[in-house]
Amino acid sequence: MTQSKLERARAFFDAIPHAHALGMEIGTFEGGIATMSMPYDTRFIGDPKTGVIHGGAVFALLDTCCGLAVVSHPDQKGITATIDLRVDYMRPASPNQRIRAEATCYNVTRSVAFVRAVALDDNDDKPVATATGTFVTGGEE
Amino acid sequence: MSHQQPEPVQVIKQRRDAALSALVASLPYVQFLGVQFERRGDELTAIMPYREVLVGNPLLPALHGGAIAAFLEISAIIELSWMGLWDDVENGSVTINDLASGQARALPKTIDFSVDYLRSGLPRDAYARARVNRSGRRYASVHVEAWQDNKTRLFAQATGHFLMPERG
Incomplete structure (x- = not known):
């Protein structure tokens, strides 16, 4: 991913009001x-x-982390939107612990990212939850 | 022949509305998102009034998919809890104070939740209704539909499975 695309993506995700309200922080994306x-x-x-x-x-x-993974994919030009997302809740998250998410965009077609x-x-060792979803691709650089 | 006088309508309404408000108020994340409930008999409608903190794409602007999902999941959980509480609220075995303390009864636990984003969520109030399609002793399957201006044009729908609390 080019430096400017990375910077633009970070600026966009940092400006999401709901992510900000939940105290979400970006780790890495590439x-x-x-x-x-x-x-x-x-x-x-x-x-x-x-x-x-x-x-x-x-x-x-x-959802936010999956969107960031899509945006960081080399074949994706612009921002994205969720088409569908399913979350399986394996166990309750332990109180007082930070929640981390890791998302992989493993396939991108002309219209859909998986x-x-x-x-x-x-x-x-034991995930709190797993997610699988599809996102919109395409869009302007 | 004697028969009992029915309870005055205001007494019944007040009891049911107070029970629902106490249940909703006991859940911090429901308060954080500002989700409210309206009741017609046992039918519930969830309302999420628009606020800027719910936005996921400030350019459009559009509601965040996570806020929409949480709104639908809350609708499903409150619907299931309300169904389970109805008889106990009516016969007085669960009081308003029990509900307000959040200790009245264990909540259903979400096993999985799958959200379909049909259109982008506009920057205005959203509404949702949950339908319990099956509720067994251990598992429940719930479908939720959400709309904004026009009820026939859903902007999101979801299906979820829930683990029901053990009945004491």
Whole structure:
């Protein structure tokens, strides 16, 4: 990915109001692979009995990270939009731990990008959630 | 022959509305997104009033796919919880205080959630209704439809599976 495309993509993702509201941070993104993370925050709790964050917050992180992976793919010119995304919740995320997401855009056609992703907390061996989805490709450079 | 007087309508309404508000208010992420619920009998409509923090693409602008997904997942979870609570709220075995404390009952747990983004979410209020297509002892399957200006033009739909809490 050219330097200017990388900078533009970072500027775009840094300016997403919802990502900002959730405290999302970009890790790396290059060649169709992206990483992002999100802090634990009591405002994100979905189950007050356990303090576990809401699945919707994890979904938002995975969706954003998948979009970033698509944008970082060498065959993708502009920004993208989600066509569909499915998230499987393997286990509750541990309270007080940061959530990390890793997304891979493994195929790009003229109209569709195919992406899969995983969400992790401090335990690298057992994912919190996995995602699989399709995104819009094409668009202006 | 004697029969019991039915409860006054205001008493019934007040009990049901207070129970629903207490359930919704007990969930921090629902409050964070500003999602509200309206009730007609046992039918619920979820409403997500537009706010700038929900935006995912500021150029269009369009709602964030993650905010939309969370909105639909919240609709499904509240629908399932509400169905499970209805009888207990009516017979008084679950009180408003139980619900407000968030300790009344374990919530359904999402197993998987699959969202179809049919059109981009416009910068205005969104509405959703969840339909429980199957609810067994352990698993439930729920479909959710969301719209903005026009109910016949859905902007998102979702299907999810949920693990139901054990009934004590």
